[in-house]
Amino acid sequence: MTFSGLGRPFKICHMTWTTMRITGVSKPRWRKAATAPGCRFLCVTPADPPLTGERYRVSRLPFSRVTAQDLNFFQQELPGRVVTDEEDLKSHNIDWLRTVRGNSKVLLRPQNTHEVSEILRYCNERNLAVTPQGGNTGLVGGSVPVFDEILISTALMDQVISFDDVSGALVCQAGCVLETLNQYLEGQGYTMPLDLGAKGSCHIGGNLATNAGGLRLLRYGSLRGTVLGLEAVLPDGSILNCLNSLRKDNTGYDLKQLFIGSEGTLGVITSVSILCPRKPSAVNVALLGCESFDRVLQVFTLCRDHLGEILSAFEFFDASCMKLVQKHLHLNNPLPANAFYVLIETSGSSTQHDEEKLNDFLVSAMDAGLTASGTVATDQSKIKSIWALRERITEALAHDGYVYKYDLSMPVDKLYALVEETRARLGSTAKTVVGYGHLGDGNLHLNVTAESHTDTVLAALEPFVYEWTAQHRGSISAEHGLGFKKKDHIYYSKSREAVQLMQKIKYMLDPKGIMNPYKTIPTADQ
Ligand code: FAD
Ligand code: MLT
Ligand code: ZN
Numbered sequence: 001m002t003f004s005g006l007g008r009p010f011k012i013c014h015m016t017w018t019t020m021r022i023t024g025v026s027k028p029r030w031r032k033a034a035t036a037p038g039c040r041f042l043c044v045t046p047a048d049p050p051l052t053g054e055r056y057r058v059s060r061l062p063f064s065r066v067t068a069q070d071l072n073f074f075q076q077e078l079p080g081r082v083v084t085d086e087e088d089l090k091s092h093n094i095d096w097l098r099t100v101r102g103n104s105k106v107l108l109r110p111q112n113t114h115e116v117s118e119i120l121r122y123c124n125e126r127n128l129a130v131t132p133q134g135g136n137t138g139l140v141g142g143s144v145p146v147f148d149e150i151l152i153s154t155a156l157m158d159q160v161i162s163f164d165d166v167s168g169a170l171v172c173q174a175g176c177v178l179e180t181l182n183q184y185l186e187g188q189g190y191t192m193p194l195d196l197g198a199k200g201s202c203h204i205g206g207n208l209a210t211n212a213g214g215l216r217l218l219r220y221g222s223l224r225g226t227v228l229g230l231e232a233v234l235p236d237g238s239i240l241n242c243l244n245s246l247r248k249d250n251t252g253y254d255l256k257q258l259f260i261g262s263e264g265t266l267g268v269i270t271s272v273s274i275l276c277p278r279k280p281s282a283v284n285v286a287l288l289g290c291e292s293f294d295r296v297l298q299v300f301t302l303c304r305d306h307l308g309e310i311l312s313a314f315e316f317f318d319a320s321c322m323k324l325v326q327k328h329l330h331l332n333n334p335l336p337a338n339a340f341y342v343l344i345e346t347s348g349s350s351t352q353h354d355e356e357k358l359n360d361f362l363v364s365a366m367d368a369g370l371t372a373s374g375t376v377a378t379d380q381s382k383i384k385s386i387w388a389l390r391e392r393i394t395e396a397l398a399h400d401g402y403v404y405k406y407d408l409s410m411p412v413d414k415l416y417a418l419v420e421e422t423r424a425r426l427g428s429t430a431k432t433v434v435g436y437g438h439l440g441d442g443n444l445h446l447n448v449t450a451e452s453h454t455d456t457v458l459a460a461l462e463p464f465v466y467e468w469t470a471q472h473r474g475s476i477s478a479e480h481g482l483g484f485k486k487k488d489h490i491y492y493s494k495s496r497e498a499v500q501l502m503q504k505i506k507y508m509l510d511p512k513g514i515m516n517p518y519k520t521i522p523t524a525d526q
Pocket of ligand 3: 214437438445479
């Protein structure tokens with residue numbers, strides 16, 4: 001059993017990173033790539049994916065096509081902010097995973113709610129379909145058009161409107177980048193209640209629209225709890241103002257919840273009010289190696305017992321993930337090779353108290369033989385290096401080949417059995433089959449890579465993965481949403497009655513179906 005650089009018992013605050021093998025980790029390349037057209041990540045990939053309509057054999061619905069007159073209208077409304085150049089549009093037509101491709105001919109860049117309202121009012125009258133787009137980091141093909149839907153980007157809606165440093169309520173426009181908001185808040189002693197690997201590119205409006213979970217849901221809960229209010233423009237151009245900043249408000253239906261997780265199908269979220277916690281002054285991160293998934297589960301139980309209120313993340317990933325980040329991103333594993341890795345983060349307000357608790361927990365985990373090796377970091381740059389091993393798995397997978405991505409929730413004791421069964425089922429058809437995720441939330445990311453997209457691999461995976469998940473009473477989308485790719489699988493997780501009610505709500509708000517068509521909710525006749 002080895003804990004790098006330390007004998008037992010040890011004091012976390014005395015650990016020196018020089019005894020470990022991690023060296024500096026560069027800023028994830030995809031962060032830039034996800035926002036900048038023609039950037040490194042997008043350029044190194046050889047071919048564009050086929051058009052979505054062709055690969056998935058979808059028929060275009062009878063929406064109007066954009067005319068010169070329409071472009072004139074948009075130019076008048078948004079002078080200099082109407083993009084029609086094919087090269088400039090390219091990165092907005094392809095998703096982050098490079099698995100779907102639309103053919104939009106125009107992208108609009110409004111700066112405020114009024115402009116979004118004018119655009120939607122016009123598009124609704126003209127029967128022009130639209131796709132709202134934030135940072136385009138969505139993983140289910142929801143953020144790019146399927147055909148020629150007009151793209152409405154929130155990139156220029158990036159202003160903080162107000163911040164109350166007593167209550168922690170932040171009000172901002174929907175296009176604020178998550179990481180930028182976090183930096184803004186940190187200057188005032190606060191932090192965002194969510195964090196995810198795409199933070200450098202994703203917009204807060206996109207986070208709400210997908211109801212993103214991320215790495216600290218365990219601590220701060222879901223956006224359904226932390227979002228205090230929002231403003232959205234409905235498909236007919238009317239503005240729904242639910243932008244309050246109250247902790248408590250039981251006056252009628254909670255309409256904001258309809259838009260959280262609606263994936264651009266009910267309207268465009270234009271502003272957000274969100275409750276932010278104080279920035280923790282003491283943060284520790286531990287990376288542990290475990291010999292089996294059973295041990296990972298035991299570490300989780302022990303960890304909750306010992307760390308209780310200071311636990312802020314409990315993530316796991318398997319040996320194949322570690323190999324991928326080493327191979328494609330040249331990250332260093334500070335531990336000897338293990339079958340599984342657990343990343344534990346604590347955040348609190350007392351360094352000494354938190355370190356003592358973490359120390360006790362680690363000693364207990366080692367005494368019980370639950371972990372074979374481990375390392376602890378307390379300073380910011382080292383913490384980042386450990387987090388990179390987990391956060392950048394998504395990026396490493398994208399380097400490995402075509403990614404078949406599944407985002408499932410189910411009882412934690414079942415999580416890894418699905419990965420093992422999938423691996424056995426696919427054999428050499430797949431390049432890599434990996435499992436990682438937010439174990440503390442019962443959320444597994446099962447990912448399979450192959451040289452390319454083939455119907456054979458897809459048929460081996462679906463409906464197998466969905467049926468397996470449904471049999472274990474899980475959800476086929478824990479946090480990424482349904483978008484284009486998972487829409488028709490909604491019935492594995494929701495009843496016919498529930499889907500019918502969703503269809504009625506969609507029809508009530510968007511009778512012409514112009515908002516992000518072909519996404520999230522199956523059409524009523526299915
Ligand atoms: P986009 O990708 O642009 O859009 C996503 C969806 O929301 C689309 O349907 C779009 O039409 C809609 N939309 C966007 N903005 C608006 C708006 N203002 N109004 C209405 N609809 C809108 N997700 C997690 O849950 N947890 C994670 O840990 C996580 N990690 C990730 C790590 C990486 C490296 C990547 C690439 C993605 C990750 N994701 C994760 C996926 C996640 O959904 C997104 O990163 C993020 O929430 C989407 O924000 P975005 O601004 O990029 O939205
Ligand atoms: C993550 O947890 O890393 C994200 O949800 C992205 C992914 O699933 O790859
Ligand atoms: Zn995730």
